Amino acid sequence: AEVEETLKRIQAHKGVIATMVINAEGIPIRTTLDNSTTVQYAGLLHQLTTKARSTVRDIDPQNDLTFLRIRSKKHEIMIAPDKEYLLIVIQNPCE
Amino acid sequence: HGNRRRGLAGPRPPLAAMFADRSVVGAEVESLWRSAQSARCEAKSCQTGKISTVETAVQSHTSRDAGVQTEQSKDAVQDFQLEVQVDYASLLSFLQRVEDAVIQELNKNWKSRAFDGFEVNWTDQNETVLCLHTLSYPEAQDRDLQVTSLSWNATGSVVACSYGRLDGGDWSTEKSYVCTWNLDRRGLNPQCPDLVVDVPSSVMCVAFHPSQPALIAGGLFSGELVVWDTSRREDPVIWRTGMTDDTHTDPVYQVDWLPDAKHRNHHRLLSVSTDGQILVWREEREGRLALAEGFALVAQQVPCRAQLKKVAWGDVAIGVTSLSFSHFDPHVFVVGVEGGYSLKCSMAAETLALHRSGSSVPLRAPAELTFSPHSGPVYSVSCSPFHRQVLPVNTSAVGWTQNLFLSCGTDGHVHLHSLLQTQPLLSLQLSKKYLFCVRWSPVRPLVFAAASGEGAVHLFDFEKSLQKPVLSIKQGAGKHPVYCAEFSRGQSGLLATGDAAGTVRVWQLSSGFTEQGPRERNRLEQLASELTD
Numbered sequence: 001a002e003v004e005e006t007l008k009r010i011q012a013h014k015g016v017i018a019t020m021v022i023n024a025e026g027i028p029i030r031t032t033l034d035n036s037t038t039v040q041y042a043g044l045l046h047q048l049t050t051k052a053r054s055t056v057r058d059i060d061p062q063n064d065l066t067f068l069r070i071r072s073k074k075h076e077i078m079i080a081p082d083k084e085y086l087l088i089v090i091q092n093p094c095e
Numbered sequence: 096h097g098n099r100r101r102g103l104a105g106p107r108p109p110l111a112a113m114f115a116d117r118s119v120v121g122a123e124v125e126s127l128w129r130s131a132q133s134a135r136c137e138a139k140s141c142q143t144g145k146i147s148t149v150e151t152a153v154q155s156h157t158s159r160d161a162g163v164q165t166e167q168s169k170d171a172v173q174d175f176q177l178e179v180q181v182d183y184a185s186l187l188s189f190l191q192r193v194e195d196a197v198i199q200e201l202n203k204n205w206k207s208r209a210f211d212g213f214e215v216n217w218t219d220q221n222e223t224v225l226c227l228h229t230l231s232y233p234e235a236q237d238r239d240l241q242v243t244s245l246s247w248n249a250t251g252s253v254v255a256c257s258y259g260r261l262d263g264g265d266w267s268t269e270k271s272y273v274c275t276w277n278l279d280r281r282g283l284n285p286q287c288p289d290l291v292v293d294v295p296s297s298v299m300c301v302a303f304h305p306s307q308p309a310l311i312a313g314g315l316f317s318g319e320l321v322v323w324d325t326s327r328r329e330d331p332v333i334w335r336t337g338m339t340d341d342t343h344t345d346p347v348y349q350v351d352w353l354p355d356a357k358h359r360n361h362h363r364l365l366s367v368s369t370d371g372q373i374l375v376w377r378e379e380r381e382g383r384l385a386l387a388e389g390f391a392l393v394a395q396q397v398p399c400r401a402q403l404k405k406v407a408w409g410d411v412a413i414g415v416t417s418l419s420f421s422h423f424d425p426h427v428f429v430v431g432v433e434g435g436y437s438l439k440c441s442m443a444a445e446t447l448a449l450h451r452s453g454s455s456v457p458l459r460a461p462a463e464l465t466f467s468p469h470s471g472p473v474y475s476v477s478c479s480p481f482h483r484q485v486l487p488v489n490t491s492a493v494g495w496t497q498n499l500f501l502s503c504g505t506d507g508h509v510h511l512h513s514l515l516q517t518q519p520l521l522s523l524q525l526s527k528k529y530l531f532c533v534r535w536s537p538v539r540p541l542v543f544a545a546a547s548g549e550g551a552v553h554l555f556d557f558e559k560s561l562q563k564p565v566l567s568i569k570q571g572a573g574k575h576p577v578y579c580a581e582f583s584r585g586q587s588g589l590l591a592t593g594d595a596a597g598t599v600r601v602w603q604l605s606s607g608f609t610e611q612g613p614r615e616r617n618r619l620e621q622l623a624s625e626l627t628d
Contacts, residue, residue: 003183006190013201021186029181067196071210078200080193084185087193093204 003030010089017075020088022046029085045088049081224568227589228601230285232258232274235597240271242593244579246311248303251585252279253289253325255311256599259297261578271297273313275325278589278601290325302350304362312364314347320366320376320384334384336376341386341455343368348416354425363387369414369433372458373440390440391448391458392430397438397465419478419500421514429500429514431473437502439464439514466517471505475532481540481619499619501543503530509545509555525553525564531578540619542608544590548576552592554608557622568602570594 007030011019020038021030026046031038053065068079080087240258247254255275274288297316304310309326310333319342322334336342349367353375364376364384371392376384392413414433421427426442440461448460479499498514507526510519528548536542541557545564550573553564570577575595583589590602 003187003190006187006194010194010197010201013198014205016201021190023181029186067200069200069204073214076204078197078204080197082189082193085189087190087197089197089201091201091204093207093210 010087013091015091015093016089017092018088018090022086022088024084024086041088045077045079046086049079049086053081224566224605225603226600227603228276228278228283228285228599230254230256230274230276230288230599230601231597232272232288232291233286235272235274238269240597241595242578242597242599243298244300245581245591245593245599246301246303247581247583247585247591248311249306249308249584251583251589253277253303253308254581254583254591254599254601255301255303256593257298257301257313258597259299259316261299261595269297270295273298273301273311273323275311276599290331292323292331294321297346299346299348300350302352305352305354312350312352314350314366314368316346318343318345318347318368318370320347320350320364322364322384332382334378334382336384341374341389343370343372343374345370345414349418351418351420353420365418367415367418367430369416371413371415373415373418373430373461386456389456389458390442390444390461392432392438392462393449393460396446396449396460397436397462414472416473417475419476421478421498421500422480423498427514429476429478429502431476431502431504433472435468435471435473435504435506437466437468437473437476437500437510437512438462439466464514464517466502466510466512467519469502469504469506469508469510471529473502473504474530475504475534476500476502477534477543479535479540479619480537481535501533501535503533503545505529507547509533509543521561523555523562529576531576532580534580534582536608537582537584538588539608541622544580544582546577546580546592550574550577550594552577552580552590554604556608558618568592570600571596571598 007019007021010016011032018033019031020028020033020041022028022042022045026042028038028042033041048070049065049068052068056063056065065081068081070077070079075090075092078089078091080089235258241261242256243259243261244257245254246256253275255273257271257273259271260269271294273292273294275290276283276285277289280289294313294315296319298313299316300314302312304312309324310322311325312320312322314320317338319338320334320336321332323331324333325331327333343366345368347366347368351365351367352362353365355361355363355377361378363378366374366376368374372389373392374389375387377387379385392415394413397413413436415430416433417431419429421429428440428442429437430440431437441463442461444459444461444463446460448458477500479501499520500512500514501509502512503509503525507524507528507530509523509525509530511521511523512519525545526547526549530545530547532546534544536544539556543555545553545555547553550570552568552570554566554568556565559565570592571594573596577592577594580590580592583591588604588608590604591599592602593599
C-alpha cells in the first residue's frame with residue numbers, strides 16, 4: 001500500500017505522463033500505461049540503462065550511474081536505476 | 096537376207112564369229128575414295144580422365160521442430176503483475192530511496208528553461224515539394240475515365256486508384272478499373288499498373304484494409320460492395336454484397352473498414368451512400384457480405400436547430416456523401432450530407448429509423464447533433480487524428496484536439512468544427528469552384544490538404560497562417576479538377592492526388608510538412624480554445 005502511495009505521489013506531479021517500475025530482468029512490476037507500451041518501454045530502457053551504466057564504469061571504475069535522463073522532442077524520460085529495480089518516469093515539460 | 100544370196104562367190108566373212116557370244120573385257124577404273132579416305136584418317140580416341148567420386152552422406156543426428164509465427168495478440172490483457180514474484184519490502188525501500196531524487200528532478204525539469212528553443216536536426220531538411228511519380232492507366236484515360244478515389248495500403252508502399260465517373264448522373268453500367276502501383280518496386284512503370292481489376296460497374300470509392308496489405312474494398316455505382324484480394328491472380332474478388340434487398344439503392348460514395356469490437360482481428364465494412372443509409376457489413380461464407388447493422392438518416396429525425404428543407408411527402412432520406420470516425424471515441428462519427436449539413440452521429444444510437452425498410456436488419460437513426468451548414472452539398476469530412484495516446488491522470492486536461500473535424504463542399508469553403516458546438520470555429524474560402532476532398536495530415540496536427548476543382552491542392556498550416564494556404568500545388572498544365580487526395584500512412588510523408596484527367600500524382604512534401612514540431616499538439620489545443628472564445 002505504501003508502494004502505491006509513493007507511486008501515486010510521483011504520478012501526480014506536474015506534467016508526469018507515466019510511471020513504471022521494472023525489475024532487474026526487465027519485467028514490469030507496476031505501470032500506469034497499457035500492456036504493450038509498457039513492455040516496449042521496459043525492454044528498451046532496461047538495455048539502455050545497462051549500457052549507460054557500463055559506459056560510466058568503463059570511463060572510471062570508481063564511478064557509477066545514479067540517474068539517467070533522456071530528453072526528446074515530445075517529452076523527457078527519467079530513469080532511477082538500482083541493483084534490483086528501475087523506476088521510469090515520463091514527463092512532458094511543456095511550459 | 097539379200098546379202099546372203101548374192102555374195103556366194105566372194106570370200107565369206109566369219110559369220111559365226113560375228114554373231115557368236117563373246118565376253119568383253121570391261122574397262123576398269125581404280126577407285127580412289129577408299130585410299131584417299133584412309134590417307135586422311137587417323138584413329139583418335141578421346142575420353143575424360145576418370146573422375147574420382149566418393150560416397151558420403153550427411154545427416155543431422157538430432158532435429159527439432161520449431162515454428163515461428165507472429166499473430167495479433169489476443170484480446171485478454173494479461174495481468175502480468177500477478178505473475179512476477181515481488182518482494183514488497185525491497186520494492187518499498189527502493190522507492191523510498193529514489194523518491195526524493197526523482198521528485199527533485201521533476202521539479203527542476205518543470206521550471207527549467209535550459210532547452211527553450213533548442214532543436215536538433217537529425218535529417219537533412221528537404222525544402223521543396225517534388226512530384227515523385229505521375230501514374231496513369233492509358234486504357235482508362237482513352238475512355239475518359241476519371242480518378243474517383245485513392246487509397247494507400249497498410250504498409251504505405253502501394254497506392255490504389257479507382258477509375259470511374261463522378262459526373263455521370265444516370266445509371267452507368269460502363270466498365271471501370273481499379274489499378275494498383277507499388278511505388279517501392281524498382282521496375283515501376285508509371286503507365287503500367289501492377290494490377291488492374293476490371294469491374295463491371297463504375298467504382299466510386301476504394302479503401303485498403305488497415306492491417307492486411309492485400310485487401311481492397313470498393314463501392315460501386317450500382318450500390319454494391321466488393322472486396323478484392325490483390326495477392327490472387329486468377330479471380331481477385333473474394334467478397335461481394337451482390338444485389339439483394341439490403342444493398343444500397345444509390346451509388347456508394349465511401350467505404351471504410353471498421354475494427355470489430357468483439358473479434359480484434361476481424362474487420363467489418365462500412366458503406367455510405369446517397370440513399371441516406373450507412374450500412375455495416377460482415378463476412379459470411381461463400382464470399383457473401385451480409386448486413387450486420389445499419390443506420391438510416393431521415394429528414395424528420397435529424398435534430399434540427401436550423402431550417403431543414405421540410406418536404407411534406409413521405410420520409411425523405413438525406414443523401415450521405417462522406418463519413419469520418421472520431422479517433423478518440425470509436426462510436427462517434429461525423430457524416431456530411433447532400434443538404435450541406437454535417438451531422439454528429441453515434442453507433443450506439445437506439446431509436447429506429449422511419450425508413451421504409453426492406454432490409455433484413457432494422458435500421459437505426461444515428462444523428463445527435465447538426466452543425467451549421469455549408470451552402471451546398473458537403474463532399475468530404477475528416478476528423479483530426481491527434482488525441483492523447485497516453486492516458487492523462489488528470490482528465491480535466493482533456494484536449495480539444497480529439498474533437499476537431501474539417502468539412503468541405505461545393506461552396507468552396509472549408510469549415511473547422513469542434514464536435515462540441517454547432518458553429519464552426521473557422522471558415523475559410525479556398526476556391527471559387529468546388530472543393531472535393533479535405534484531409535488532415537497524419538503527422539502534423541496543424542496541417543491539412545484540400546483538393547479543389549481548379550486543379551490545385553491547397554496545403555494549410557495553421558502554425559504559419561490562419562487565412563491563406565501555405566502551399567498550393569498545381570496538378571499540371573490543364574485545369575482538371577482534383578477529386579481526391581490522400582496522405583500515406585507510413586514514414587514517407589507522401590501525398591497522392593487524383594484528378595479528372597485520370598492521372599495520379601505522388602508528391603513528396605518538404606520536411607516542413609512531415610516532421611512534427613516540438614509542441615504542436617499543444618499549439619493546436621491553444622488555437623482551438625482561442626477560436627472558441
